[in-house]
Amino acid sequence: MSEELNNVxxxxxxxxxxxxxxxxxxxxxxxxxxxxxxxxxxEKVEASQPDTNKENVEAPxxxxxxxxxxxxxxxxxxxxxREKPEFDSKAILVRRVTRVTSGGRRFSLHVTMVAGDxxxxxxxxxxxxxxxxxxxxxxxxxxxxxxxxxxxxEKKTIKHxxxxxxxxxxxxxxxxxEKGLIAGSSARVILSLAGLQNVTAKFHGGTKNKLNxxxxxxxxxxxxAKRA
Numbered sequence: 464m465s466e467e468l469n470n471v472x473x474x475x476x477x478x479x480x481x482x483x484x485x486x487x488x489x490x491x492x493x494x495x496x497x498x499x500x501x502x503x504x505x506e507k508v509e510a511s512q513p514d515t516n517k518e519n520v521e522a523p524x525x526x527x528x529x530x531x532x533x534x535x536x537x538x539x540x541x542x543x544x545r546e547k548p549e550f551d552s553k554a555i556l557v558r559r560v561t562r563v564t565s566g567g568r569r570f571s572l573h574v575t576m577v578a579g580d581x582x583x584x585x586x587x588x589x590x591x592x593x594x595x596x597x598x599x600x601x602x603x604x605x606x607x608x609x610x611x612x613x614x615x616x617e618k619k620t621i622k623h624x625x626x627x628x629x630x631x632x633x634x635x636x637x638x639x640x641e642k643g644l645i646a647g648s649s650a651r652v653i654l655s656l657a658g659l660q661n662v663t664a665k666f667h668g669g670t671k672n673k674l675n676x677x678x679x680x681x682x683x684x685x686x687x688a689k690r691a
Contacts, residue, residue, distance in 0.1 A: 550578040550586075551656055552603055555649045556673045557595070575674050576602035577649075578610075579656030586610035587653070587681050589674070611681070613688040619660035627683025632675040633668040636683050649677040657684065 556575035561568050572595055579585035586609045590601025616622070624637035634650060639661055646654055646664035648671075654662055666676060 550580050550584075550607065552576055552578040552606070553652055553656065554599065554602070555652050555677060557598075560591070572598045574598040574602045575677065576606050577652050577656055577677065578603055578606040579653075579658070581656060581658040583615045583658055584610055584612045585653055585657035585681075585684070587677055611685050611688040613657075613684060615658050619658060620662050621659065621684075621687050623687070625683045625686045627679045627681070627686070628668075629678040629682055630672075630675050631668045631670045632666065632672065632679040634664060634666050634676065634679045634683050636662055636664045636680070639663045649673045650680045653677060653680045653684070 554574055554576050556573075558573050559570055560573050561570055563569075571591055571593055573589065573591045574595070575587070575589050576599060577585065577587055586606040588602045588605025588607070588609060590598045590603070590605060592598040592601060613621070618638075618641060620638040621636065622638070624635065626636070627634050636650075636654075639645065641661050642663070644651065644654060644660055644662060646662070648666065650664045650666070654664060664680070666679075668676075668679070670676070
C-alpha cells in the first residue's frame with residue numbers, strides 16, 4: 464500500500480513539472496507572437512497607403528486617369544483657304560410659276576439675281592428651274608453674260624444724271640454731294656453691287672414690279688457704260 468502511494472506521488476510531481484515547463488514555454492513564446500502580429504499589421508497599413516514619392520502613381524480602380532494636355536493631340540490638317548468669288552451676287556426676286564399641261568400643272572421656280580464686283584461692273588440675270596439652287600445658278604450665269612462696265616470716280620458716283628425706262632417702270636439716277644446711297648427697291652441692290660455709294664435714285668413709274676424696275680435701272684446705267 465505504501466509503495467502505491469509513493470508511485471502516485473512521483474507521478475503527480477512529474478505531471479506538475481511538465482505543466483510548469485509548458486507554461487514557461489507559452490509565456491516565452493507569447494511576446495514573440497504579439498510582436499509578429501504587430502509587424503504584420505504595420506506592413507498592411509504601409510501597403511494600403513499610397514506612395515507619394517513615386518513619379519507615376521497608378522489610379523485606383525473605377526476612376527479614369529487624366530492624361531497630360533497635349534496641343535498636338537488629334538490635330539487636324541489645316542484647311543485650304545477658300546477662294547473669294549469674282550462677283551458678289553444677291554437675289555432680288557424669287558417666285559413660283561405654274562405651267563398647265565395635258566398631264567396637269569407643273570411647278571417651277573423663277574429667280575432674278577444681280578451680280579457685281581463693286582468696282583464698276585454689274586449684271587442682271589434670270590433663271591428658271593425645278594429647284595431653287597439650279598434656278599439661282601442659271602440666273603447667276605445669265606447675269607455674268609449680261610454684264611455692263613462703267614467708270615467710277617474717287618467719290619464713288621457717276622459723272623452726270625441719267626434716266627431709264629422699261630415698260631411702265633421709269634427711274635432717275637443722279638450724283639449727289641457725298642450724301643450716301645439714296646435708293647430703294649431693286650435699284651439699291653444694283654447700285655450697291657456696282658460700287659456706287661454717292662448717288663440718288665428715284666422711280667417715277669407707278670409699277671412695283673421688281674424685275675421691271677431692275678431692268679429700268681440697268682438701262683439707265685448702260686448710258687454711262689463703256690462702249691466696246
